[in-house]
Each structure stands twice: as structure tokens, then as C-alpha cells.
Amino acid sequence: MSEQTSGATAVDLMDLDLFATGSDHEAFRELREHDPLHWNDEPGGRGFWSVTRYADIKRIAADHESFSSAEGTQIPDRRAEGHGEPSIHNMDPPRHGALRKLVVPHVRPAKVRPLEGDIVTVIDELLDTALAQDGTFDFVHTVAAQLPLLVIGRLLGAPPEACPHMQRWTNQMASDDPEYSSGPETAARARDEIFAFFHELEAQRRANPAEDLVSVLAHAAPGGEPLNRGQLDAYYLLLMVAGNETTRNLLTGGMIAFGAFPEQWAALRADADRIPGAVEEMVRWVSPVLCMRRTATRDVELHGRTIEAGQKVVLWFASGNRDETVFAAPDEFRAERTPNEHLGFGWGVHACLGAHLARLEAQLFLRRLRERGLRVDVQAPPERLRSNFFRGVKRLPVRLVSDRG
Numbered sequence: 167m168s169e170q171t172s173g174a175t176a177v178d179l180m181d182l183d184l185f186a187t188g189s190d191h192e193a194f195r196e197l198r199e200h201d202p203l204h205w206n207d208e209p210g211g212r213g214f215w216s217v218t219r220y221a222d223i224k225r226i227a228a229d230h231e232s233f234s235s236a237e238g239t240q241i242p243d244r245r246a247e248g249h250g251e252p253s254i255h256n257m258d259p260p261r262h263g264a265l266r267k268l269v270v271p272h273v274r275p276a277k278v279r280p281l282e283g284d285i286v287t288v289i290d291e292l293l294d295t296a297l298a299q300d301g302t303f304d305f306v307h308t309v310a311a312q313l314p315l316l317v318i319g320r321l322l323g324a325p326p327e328a329c330p331h332m333q334r335w336t337n338q339m340a341s342d343d344p345e346y347s348s349g350p351e352t353a354a355r356a357r358d359e360i361f362a363f364f365h366e367l368e369a370q371r372r373a374n375p376a377e378d379l380v381s382v383l384a385h386a387a388p389g390g391e392p393l394n395r396g397q398l399d400a401y402y403l404l405l406m407v408a409g410n411e412t413t414r415n416l417l418t419g420g421m422i423a424f425g426a427f428p429e430q431w432a433a434l435r436a437d438a439d440r441i442p443g444a445v446e447e448m449v450r451w452v453s454p455v456l457c458m459r460r461t462a463t464r465d466v467e468l469h470g471r472t473i474e475a476g477q478k479v480v481l482w483f484a485s486g487n488r489d490e491t492v493f494a495a496p497d498e499f500r501a502e503r504t505p506n507e508h509l510g511f512g513w514g515v516h517a518c519l520g521a522h523l524a525r526l527e528a529q530l531f532l533r534r535l536r537e538r539g540l541r542v543d544v545q546a547p548p549e550r551l552r553s554n555f556f557r558g559v560k561r562l563p564v565r566l567v568s569d570r571g
Contacts, residue, residue, distance in 0.1 A: 175201045179216055179480075180208055180241075182342075182552040185456070190554075191497065194218055194485035203469040206480075214241060214459070214478035220489035220509070222468065223481045226460060227513040230258050233460035233479055235516060240555055241459055241480055253400040255458075259515060265397070268386050269405070269519060272321070272379055278523045281317065285527060288316050289534045296566050302545050305562040310417040311410075313527055318409035321523075322402075323367060323378030335360050336410045339403070343552040345560065357403065364402040379405060404519075411556055412454045413524045417531060418548070418559045419452030420445075423499040425544035430501050435536055435569060444501035445528045449510030451499045453484035454557050458512060483509040484557065541569035 177193045184190045197204050197218040204216040217223055226233050237243070239255045254265045271277060292309045299308070315329040324332065337346040338356035346352070364380065371381040383401055386393055393401070424431040434440045459480045466473045473479060486509045488496040493503070511518035518524070535541065543565045551558030 175204065177201070177204065177206075179204075179206050179482075179554060182554060185554050185557075186550045186552045188550060190456075190484065191488060194482060194488060198485060198489060203471050203473070208241065211242060212478060214480050215473055216480050216482060217468075218482050218485035220486040220492045223483065223486040223509060224513050226479060227458075227481055227509075227516070230515060232463055232466055234258050234463050235458075235460060237461040237478075239458045239460075239516070241457070241478070253404045255404060255516060264388050266515075266519070268382065268388060269379065269401070272382060273520055273523055275522045275526075278526055281320070281523075282526065282530065284320065285313075285317055285530050286534060288313060289531055290538075293534065293538065293540065293566070302563050302565050305421055305542065305564040306414070306418055306559055307561070310414045310421075310559075310562075313417065313531065314410045314413035314524075317413075317523065317527060318406065318520075321379050321409070322405060323371065323376055323380045324363075328363065331359070331363070332406060332410065336407050340407050340411050340556055341551055341553045341558065343558075343560070360403060360406065361399050364399070368398065408518070409520050409523070411558070412518065412520065413527050415454035415557050415559065416448055416452055416524060416528055418562055419454065419557060420448040420528065420532075421542045421544060421562065421564065422548055422559070423448060423451050424542070427499040430499055431541060431569075434501060434532065435541075438533065438536060440501050441529050441532050441536075442525075443504065443506070444532060445525055446506045446508065447499060447501050447503050448528060449524075450487045450493070450503075450506060450508035452557055453487050453510050455510075455512070455518075456484045456553075456555055456557055457482045458516065483512065535569075539568055539570040540566050543567050 175196055177197055178184075179190075179193070184193055197216065202217070202219045202222060204218065205213060206216050207213050217226060235256055236252070236258050237256075257265065292312055296303055296308050311333055312329070315332055316326065319326065319329055319332065335356045338352050339360070342349075367380050368384050371378070371384045375381040375385060380402075383393060383398055430444070434444055457480050459478055462473045462475050462477050462479055464475050487493070490496055493506075511521040511524075545563040545565055548559040549561040551560055
């Protein structure tokens with residue numbers, strides 16, 4: 167028996183049924199207690215170490231010298247995002263910081279706050295559409311998928327009519343769920359369609375710059391050199407997929423949380439000041455991005471085992487966010503939880519670029535529900551995404567009901 171497997175539990179985090187059935191929290195609890203550095207075999211791959219305790223996750227996420235992102239941040243070995251160029255997610259400092267700072271000024275609170283009026287308009291239009299259905303509807307398709315698509319589309323400079331295509335591309339790029347993807351060729355085809363779309367938009371912005379991120383990237387010259395084709399393409403993929411998927415999953419998971427803990431919605435209805443805390447708790451409780459991977463650059467000892475240089479290490483944010491040693495009653499949804507230093511947007515230099523925007527969208531959505539005297543009532547269990555990367559929901563039947571009592 168190898169060192170990797172000796173004393174290990176039988177949990178297999180490559181079993182997507184764990185995530186499709188919502189059974190992963192029980193598995194993570196077992197790992198945190200009995201096997202906090204867990205070796206997981208990987209069909210067709212090299213296998214990986216799973217890190218499930220909060221303190222270990224933070225330590226490794228902050229140590230980019232010992233645990234590199236350059237070999238990929240998803241469990242499978244990385245495929246090139248563009249023409250052989252990695253996304254900034256798959257870079258280490260200092261290169262990572264030099265490219266990240268091109269976008270950071272455009273997603274800071276001061277930059278996204280002026281979008282508030284436009285976001286509220288979109289939210290009201292989506293709620294009006296939902297109310298017009300006068301019955302049960304799919305929250306994911308009608309609301310949660312549409313809001314971030316329209317917002318990130320505006321930031322990128324994409325026309326509203328492109329949103330249905332962007333939703334399809336995101337589904338096909340972000341998941342191996344058989345409903346969306348028949349294999350690597352589906353993702354490759356979606357990637358090529360994304361590139362074709364943004365190449366055309368980029369050409370327009372080179373000729374006629376606008377106040378959007380495509381214009382910023384098309385004219386950027388970090389260190390005096392313009393971004394090459396591969397770097398631009400990798401940015402487009404990152405901004406479109408990450409800018410859409412995280413908020414969609416956050417909003418949907420938040421409605422599931424309020425449905426499971428209705429007293430939390432009643433408290434929020436009575437006090438609008440609880441909204442920011444409720445959103446932070448949504449991020450913790452949902453964990454829209456389940457994990458991120460690193461690759462060890464040297465041998466590291468942890469919990470009596472050796473992570474060897476070159477081995478993959480997966481940081482399970484979803485597990486850290488339910489760590490009993492950090493969060494009291496971690497499976498409960500408590501909008502008043504404080505402190506709430508969750509890992510839902512990652513940790514360290516690779517923390518989520520769009521966290522401020524995701525927070526703003528979620529806060530405004532809750533605010534408009536409350537101001538309009540509405541409540542989302544979940545009508546049936548969610549149909550979850552078969553993915554061990556995104557905490558996704560494919561369908562969530564709900565009703566919008568009056569909540570002025």
C-alpha cells in the first residue's frame with residue numbers, strides 16, 4: 167500500500183454523483199475529521215491530494231512559491247485556453263500581477279457602483295417577466311442566468327442579443343455535464359465560437375474604442391508590449407465564463423438557502439441592513455466555485471504525509487466554508503454570521519476578480535425583492551449540475567409570491 171493511500175478514506179471526489187445529489191458536504195465532513203490530506207485517484211489522470219480544512223486551504227492558497235497555479239487550476243491537467251496562452255488564473259507572481267492589474271481597476275467597487283441603476287433596471291425587468299408567467303417557473307433560466315449575462319455583457323461591450331449565445335458557450339465550457347457537453351470536442355467548439363465573436367468585437371473596438379473591457383484589453387500594452395492573440399483570448403474566456411457562472415450559482419444557491427431557512431428571509435424583510443451580511447453568508451453557504459488546484463513545486467509535509475514536487479493539490483473551498491472549527495453550526499444559513507471570513511471567492515493573489523460585482527448584483531437582487539414585497543418560494547428540489555468545479559444548478563422550479571405580510 168502506497169503512502170498516498172495508507173489510512174485513507176473511501177471518499178472519491180471524482181464521483182460527480184456526490185455533487186449532483188448534494189452529498190458532497192457529508193463526504194467533506196468525513197475528510198476534515200479523518201483524512202484532511204486525502205489522496206484521490208483520477209481516471210485517466212495522475213491523481214491529486216485533496217485539502218479540506220480551512221486553515222490548510224488558506225495556508226496553501228497564500229503560498230504561491232510552494233504551490234503553483236502555472237500548471238492549471240482545475241483538476242484535469244490544463245488545456246490551453248487560447249493559442250497556447252494561459253489565463254491569469256494559471257499564472258504565478260509576478261507575471262500574474264502584471265496582467266491582473268489591467269482589469270482590476272475596472273471591477274473595483276468605485277467602478278462597478280455606477281452600474282447600480284442599470285443593474286436594478288435589469289432586475290426589475292427580469293422580475294416582471296417572472297411575474298407575467300403567473301405560476302411556477304425555472305429560476306435559473308428566467309432570472310439567475312440572465313442577470314450576470316446582461317451585466318458582464320455590458321462590461322465587455324457585447325450587445326444584448328449575444329446573451330443567449332454567451333449562456334450556451336458558458337454552459338459548454340464550464341461543465342462536463344452530459345446535458346451541455348458530449349466531451350472535449352463540445353468545449354473546443356464553444357471556445358472557437360467565443361474567440362470568433364470576440365475577435366469581431368475586438369476589431370470594432372480597435373477602430374472605435376468605447377468604455378468597455380474589450381477596448382481596454384485591445385489597447386493595453388503592459389511593459390510597452392501589446393497583449394498577444396493568446397493572451398487576449400484567454401482574458402475573454404476568463405471574463406465571460408467566470409463573470410457569468412459565479413453569480414448565477416450564487417443567486418440560485420441563495421434562493422435554495424432562504425427556502426431551507428425561511429426565518430432568515432423574514433428577518434431580512436424586517437431589516438434591509440441585513441442584506442450585505444446575507445450575501446456574504448450566501449457566498450459561504452453556497453460556495454459557487456467548489457475548488458481550485460495548485461501543483462507542488464517542492465516536497466511539503468502536511469498531516470504526516472509528503473506532498474511531492476509535481477503532484478497536484480486541490481483546495482476544496484466548499485469544505486473550508488463548512489469547517490466546524492471556524493464556523494459555528496456551519497450547515498446552517500445565518501445571515502447575521504460574524505465574523506464571516508469565508509473562502510467563497512478564493513484566497514490570496516488569485517481571489518475572484520469579479521467579487522465586488524457579484525456582491526453588488528446579489529445585494530441589489532435581494533433589495534429589489536424586498537422593496538417590491540416579493541419572495542421566491544422553491545417548489546421542488548434543484549436539479550444540480552454534474553460538476554466537481556462549479557456548485558451549479560441546472561433547474562430550480564419556483565414561484566414569486568407576495569411577501570407584504
